[in-house]
Amino acid sequence: MAKKLMKGNEAIGEAAICAGATNYFAYPITPQSEVAEYLSRRLPEVGGVFVQAESEVAVGYMLFGAASTGKRVFTTSSSPGISLMQEALSYMAGAHLPVVLVNIMRGGPGLGGILPAQSDYFQATKGGGHGDYHIIVLAPSSVQEAVDLMILAFDLADKYRTPVMLIGDGMIGQMMESVEFPEQYQTPPSPKEWALTGAVGRKPVVIKSLFLDPIALEKNSLELAKKYEIIKADEVRYELYKVNDKNKLLIFAYGTMARICQTAIDELEEEGIGVGLFRPISLFPFPQKEIYREVIKPNIKALLTVEMSVGQMIEDIERCIVGQKPLGFYGRTGGIVPSPDEVKAAVKKQLGLGK
């Protein structure tokens, strides 16, 4: 298929349709309302369902109900809206329901601001809802990758019967980039055997997260835990940029922040300072072993985590590197995006160069 110039938010909507997900529930919120605007026009063309809900709380449960049909369903929102969905996420994880959520993050806490941020990392990867659960979290750094990961998100959701979140920042949503969609759009998969399709010639099916018997509840939590172990083993995704055996420093960054770091790395290279980038693509499962493997290489003298937050992913990095190398942090938040120059300065500082 020919390349198309598209805004991130619209490309994400089209990608879902590619994946055969034509059932969308949402409540408007900046900076991602274009997804709903795009899909409210596009979904009727493909016989899909779009409901503008009364709140993100309702969106969460519409997803629950809709996913119970066994069809592919999704929503898009931004930080405050995603907070309101945390209860439903916990219920859907507990009930083993496949759904896809997109969080185009903006600055917080509270009402915060409307500019790009990465301050929902904790919420996404550690679980903002109650109970022993996780969701798969994928972080694209370009519009094309957003499209690819969106399609993957639906496959993973179905494969593991779990909620999957695509986490981007305001920049991904607003960026215009040329993207390529798959030749063949997937047909929506037929309902799965666990779905509610009517008790015809079988016992009634119940989809629930309530287990009053502690043994049954523990069993459900252990089943979830087992599922997360498989996900950790099989679904780790990351990308290395200019990682070689001469680099003195390794940067950790994800999403669009990683792209800014790439620019900084290119410029540092011209100055003769070799720096590599480790970009986690799956934030849960986190590339723990892979990070450790890179960090212990003898040429690496120092590490730097760069985020559009006051430091959230860095806690996972610390967990992976177990104090092997000095780890620095550079971040801006509240909607301020670190510039390549700021990143370069932070690298130099971490390497003890310059002032």
Added chain:
Amino acid sequence: MPGIIIDKLYCKGCELCVHACPMQIISMSKEINQKGYFYATVYEPSRCIGCRICAITCPDAAIEVKAHGTHFTLFKY
């Protein structure tokens, strides 16, 4: 001839049927069921008119109403 069967397994002894029966022919047993409730029994089955009111009232769907031969229902349910 109409009559009712009370499934004592389901009966919780709430006595709603006792008060609802227009013929006043249901009473509570002196014995308890598995769940420990004094269950309802019909003590004058021959006077049952098959009106279904007991079964309509029972919260635990413990009552079945039957009839032999022709039976006229007094109201639609």
Added chain:
Amino acid sequence: MAQDVDIILSRPKALSDNITHYCPGCTHGIIHRLVAETIDELGIRERTAGVAPVGCSVLAYNYFNVDFMEAAHGRAPAMATGFKRLRPDMIVFTYQGDGDLASIGMGEIIHAANRGEKFTVIFVNNAIYGMTGGQMAPTTLPGQKTTTSPLGRDVTTAGYPIRMAELLSSLRTPAYIARAAVHDPMYIIDAKRKIKRAFSYQIANKCFSLVEVLSTCPTNWGLSPTVSLEWLEKNMRPYYPLGTFKTPEDEVEKK
């Protein structure tokens, strides 16, 4: 030879064999049976999906022979919306208490009704929070004592009880909204008709439908099952008039 025996009334097929966990004489059981009888009579068991609430009827899925989902507190109408939009061929109902529907789930019910979602709501109003031990509900009557209104509901701070059927029938979107009661056989029969009518509108893909059913909570009212029926008649019925508040046909006429 044995005489022909006709079973005139028995346990509906849409009820499972399980013994309910409801307290003796709790009229949740009657309402369950009415819904099950309706499902049987309309022949929709194999294409029905229910949504259980949080409240005493949280385990409703154990008592019906139909597919079910278990909602979060108050969110059943949103779940029913999501499901029904994707499966308009299925018959969907929510079963919700007054705390669930009229307090925490107020937003979801109003908007589902206002969008005209084509599912049926069975709304059980027992003027109290049953499951959590008899706290004040938005439907608790003025002066009614509960564990969180030990001196009786004070309307100067708690406001007056919400009449959901009236509130919802003020919405313009066509809908079937009725209130029934199950404290007396005559009213049970009426409740059944209303529930059946509600499901029939859904089968005809006509409109949102809701039947509010006045119900008892002997345990938390602190009354015997039979006295509870009298209490309902004496206290709830005057405040919550029974009737049909709205039908989709009215809307057509009013236009």
